[in-house]
Amino acid sequence: MTFPRPRPSVPGEAFDPLSVLSLDELRRRTSVKWRAYPEDVLPLWVAELDVPLAEPVARALTEAVALGDTGYPAGTGYAEALAAFAAARWGWRPAVEHTALVPDVMLGITEVLKLVTGPGDAVVVNPPVYPPFHAFVRHLGRRIVEAPLGADLRLDHDVLEEAFVRATEGGRPAAYLLCSPHNPTGTVHTRAELERVAESAEAHGVRVVADEIHAPLVLPGAEHVPYLSVRGAERGFALLSASKAWNLAGLKAALAVAGPEAAGDLARMPEEVGHGASHLGAIAHTAALRYGGEWLDALLVGLDRNRLLLGELVDRRLPGVRHRAPQGTYLAWLDCRGLGLGDDPAAVFLERGRVALGSGPDFGTGGAGHARLNLGTSPEVLTEAVRRMAGAL
Numbered sequence: 587m588t589f590p591r592p593r594p595s596v597p598g599e600a601f602d603p604l605s606v607l608s609l610d611e612l613r614r615r616t617s618v619k620w621r622a623y624p625e626d627v628l629p630l631w632v633a634e635l636d637v638p639l640a641e642p643v644a645r646a647l648t649e650a651v652a653l654g655d656t657g658y659p660a661g662t663g664y665a666e667a668l669a670a671f672a673a674a675r676w677g678w679r680p681a682v683e684h685t686a687l688v689p690d691v692m693l694g695i696t697e698v699l700k701l702v703t704g705p706g707d708a709v710v711v712n713p714p715v716y717p718p719f720h721a722f723v724r725h726l727g728r729r730i731v732e733a734p735l736g737a738d739l740r741l742d743h744d745v746l747e748e749a750f751v752r753a754t755e756g757g758r759p760a761a762y763l764l765c766s767p768h769n770p771t772g773t774v775h776t777r778a779e780l781e782r783v784a785e786s787a788e789a790h791g792v793r794v795v796a797d798e799i800h801a802p803l804v805l806p807g808a809e810h811v812p813y814l815s816v817r818g819a820e821r822g823f824a825l826l827s828a829s830k831a832w833n834l835a836g837l838k839a840a841l842a843v844a845g846p847e848a849a850g851d852l853a854r855m856p857e858e859v860g861h862g863a864s865h866l867g868a869i870a871h872t873a874a875l876r877y878g879g880e881w882l883d884a885l886l887v888g889l890d891r892n893r894l895l896l897g898e899l900v901d902r903r904l905p906g907v908r909h910r911a912p913q914g915t916y917l918a919w920l921d922c923r924g925l926g927l928g929d930d931p932a933a934v935f936l937e938r939g940r941v942a943l944g945s946g947p948d949f950g951t952g953g954a955g956h957a958r959l960n961l962g963t964s965p966e967v968l969t970e971a972v973r974r975m976a977g978a979l
Contacts, residue, residue, distance in 0.1 A: 600884065600887065601881075601884045602884060602887070602888045603635075603637040603638065603640075603881060603884055603885045603888060604635075604636060604637060604885070604888040604889070604892070604962065604963060604964050604965075605888070605964050605965070606637065606638050607636060607637070607638060607964075609967065612636055613625060617634060617835075617836065618632055618634075619631070619632045619634040622942070623936075623942050626940050627936065627940045627941065627942050628940065628941045628942065628967060628970065628971045628974065629942045629960075630941060630942060630943055630959050630960040630963065630967075630968075630971055631932075631942040631943055631944050631958070631960060632944075632960070633769075633830060633835075633915075633916070633917065633960060633962075634833060634835065634960075634962070635833040635885075635916065635962040635963075636962060636963040636964060636967070637833055637885065637962070639832075639833070640832055640873075640874060640878045640881035640882075641881070642873045642874070642876075642877035642878050642881070643832060643834070643870050643873045643874050643878060645873070646869050646870060646872070646873035647837075647866060647869065647870055647873075650865075650866060650869050655865070655869075656865060656866060657865055658861065658865055659687060659839070659860070659863050659864070659865040659867075659868040660865075662682050662685070663868070663872050664687065664839065664841060664868045664871055664872045664875075665680075665682045665685040665687075665841055666682055667871075667872045667875035667876045668680065668685070668826060668841055668843075668875055669681075669682055669685075670875070670876065671802075671875040671876070671879075672812065672826075674879075675802070675810075676801075676810055676811070676812050676815065677815070678812045678814070678815040680812075680814065680824075680843045681843075681846070681849075683849075684843060684844045684845075684846065684848075684849045684852060685841050685842065685843050685844075686841070686842045686844075686852055686855050686859070686860060687839065687840075687841060687859075687860040687863050687868065688825070688840050688841065688842050688859055688860065688862070688863060689838050689839070689840065689859070689862030689863050689864075690827065690829070690835075690838050690839070690840045690863075691797055691799045691825045691826070691827050691829070691840045692718050692722055693840075693859075693862065694825045694840050694841075694842045694859075695722065695763065695795055695797060695825055696722055696726055697842070697855055697856075697859050698795050698823050698825070698842055698852075698855075699723070699726060699728065699761055699763075699795065700726070701851045701852070701854055701855060702759060702761055702793040702795075702851060703728055703759050703760065703761050703793075704759065705727040705728070706727065706728070706729060706758075707728055707729070707758050707759050707760055707761075708728065708729050708730075708731045708752070708753035708754070708758065708760040708761075709723045709728045709729070709730060709731070709753075709760070709761045709762070709763050710731045710732075710733055710746070710749045710750065710753050710760065710761070710762040710763065710792065711723070711730060711731075711732060711733070711762075711763050711765075711950075712732075712733050712734065712735050712741065712746075712764070712765065712768070713732050713734050713735070713949060713950035713951040713952050713953065714734075714735070714770060714771070714919075714946070714949035714950055714951065714952040714953040714956065715765050715768070715769065715770075715949060715950060716765060716769040716770070716797070716949070717948045717949060717950070719763055719765070719797075720950060723763070728761075731749050731752050731753045731760075732749065732950070732951055733745045733746040733748070733749035734951050734952050735768075735771065735773075735952065739768075739771040739773050739910060739919070740773055740775075740779070741775065741779055741783065743779075743782055743783075743786065746762075746783070746786065747786055747790075750762070750786060750787065750789075750790040750792050751790065753790075753792060754790050754791055754792065759791070759793070760790075760791070760792045760793070761792060761793045761794070761795055762783070762787055762792050762793070762794045762795065763795050763797065764783065764794055764795065764796045764797065764813060765797050766780075766796050766797065766798050766801070766810075766813060767798075767800045767801065767803070767804060767810065767913065767914030767915050768914075768915075769800060769915055769917060770915075770917050770919045770944065770949055770956075770958040771910075771912070771919045772910075772911075772912020772913055772914055772915045772917055772918065772919065773912075773913060773914075774804055774808040774809070774810060774913040774914040775811065776811065777811045777816060780811055780813055780816045780819070781816045781817050781818060783813075784813075784816055784817065784818030784819045784822070785818050787818075787822075788818050788821065793821060793822065793823070793848075794813065794819065794821075794822040794823070795822070795823045795824075795825070796812075796813035796814070796822065796823065796824040796825070797825050798810075798812065798813065798824050798825065798826050799825065799826065799827050799829065799830050799840075800830050800831075800914055800915045801826060802828070802830075802831035802882060803830060803831050803886070803889070803914055803915050803916060804913065804914040805886060805889060805890050805893065805912070805913060805914060806886075806890055807913065808913035808914060810914065812824060814843060814845050819845055820845040820846050820847040820848070821845055821847045821848050822844075822845045822848060823842060823843065823844055823845065823848055823851075823852070824842075824843045825840060825841070825842055825843075826840065826841050826843065827839065827840035827841065827871065828870070828871040828874040828875055828878075829871070830915075830916075831874070831882055831885070832870075832871075832874040832878055832881070832882070834867070834870050834871060834874065837864055837866055837867035837870040837871070838862070838863055838864045838867045839863040839864055839867030839868040839870070839871045840863070840871075842855070889916050889961055889962065891965070892916075892961045892962075892963075892965060892968055893911045893912060893918065893961055894911070895965055895968060895969070896909070896911075896918055896959070896961060896968060896972070897909065897911055899968070899969060899972040900920070900972065903972050903973065903975070903976040904925075904972065904975060904976055904979075906922070906924040906925045906979075907920050907921065907922050907924065907925065908920075908921035908923075908924065909921065912961075916960060916961045916962035917944075917958055917959070917960060917961065918958070918959045918960075918961055919956060919958055920943075920956060920957045920958070920959055921955065921956055922946075922955055922956060922957055923954075923955035923956075925979060927955075928955075929946070929947050929954040929955060930945050930946060930947055930954075931943075931946065931955065931956070931957050932944060932945045932946065932957040932958075933945065934978060935957065935974075935975050935978050937978075938977075938978035939974035939975050939977055939978030940974060941971045941974045941975055941978075943957040943958060943959050944957060944958030944959070944960075945957065946958070959971075
């Protein structure tokens with residue numbers, strides 16, 4: 587199918603980052619999203635956005651390259667930018683002195699887990715969940731204790747409580763790796779839910795490590811609550827980055843933030859951990875947080891439109907699929923068990939429909955019969971992808 591070039595914004599018309607680049611332009615990209623599959627496949631799998639760089643980010647990078655400013659990162663500009671952004675968006679200002687530069691969110695999580703657990707200790711996760719949670723934790727030599735989400739795709743506090751008990755048997759240290767907002771379901775945890783998490787974790791001596799990489803991507807009708815802003819979270823940690831919201835995964839830089847009673851632990855993180863972050867990455871993320879708010883707001887409008895469009899398309903073309911519109915992220919979790927496609931419907935949609943989705947079983951318990959779809963594309967690509975998926979049936 588030939589796609590028309592999306593029309594860029596014009597004076598008087600709202601700018602939509604998702605409707606700027608044509609499919610031909612996107613296929614010139616060399617990142618994994620566009621190189622993992624043949625050109626006849628529409629890639630809606632990995633979490634990359636089909637957007638141009640935000641102008642403030644592009645300008646900051648261009649100026650750095652023009653200056654030859656491509657050395658090692660230094661200073662606290664990134665942490666200061668995050669603090670200002672968090673204060674403006676979420677009413678929470680993380681302390682810059684309780685912040686550490688890390689290469690990316692998952693490597694930062696690994697380093698924080700090293701601070702509060704040892705080999706063989708348990709890390710609690712909520713499947714179905716981002717597959718690297720399992721991979722990185724196991725590679726670190728920690729054991730996984732699962733606390734699956736409830737049927738409503740929200741935290742099940744009774745199950746979580748039981749997991750905390752199992753994780754700390756024998757008085758061993760344990761951590762809880764919280765995905766907030768949750769990937770792949772798009773669930774945004776409420777303040778009441780997070781306060782209950784903090785209370786339970788503190789009662790059992792479990793250290794909470796919150797992955798908040800999707801925090802800027804909360805859609806209308808929901809509100810991101812930073813874990814470290816809730817009552818009882820003083821011994822917790824959070825990992826944040828501009829990478830998902832501004833499509834900066836290839837520009838490595840993230841921040842680990844400690845609650846006030848965890849600052850001493852974070853201070854034990856080796857200095858060399860921060861050396862893994864890219865200086866250009868820190869420049870890009872800082873520019874995004876300081877000057878990319880207008881671009882982000884336009885993206886959120888487009889993502890809200892796309893989640894509504896997907897709901898309409900699924901109802902009309904894929905009535906056997908159950909789907910809850912995500913509250914956050916740009917990811918949709920599709921329950922395809924009613925289609926009779928087996929444990930991995932993404933494999934069927936790829937083979938028969940030439941659409942690449944995230945494979946449900948990769949997300950662990952609760953993932954069989956499901957697929958994850960990336961909404962961060964143009965309405966035209968999204969519409970064609972659902973058309974192909976329907977044709978695959």
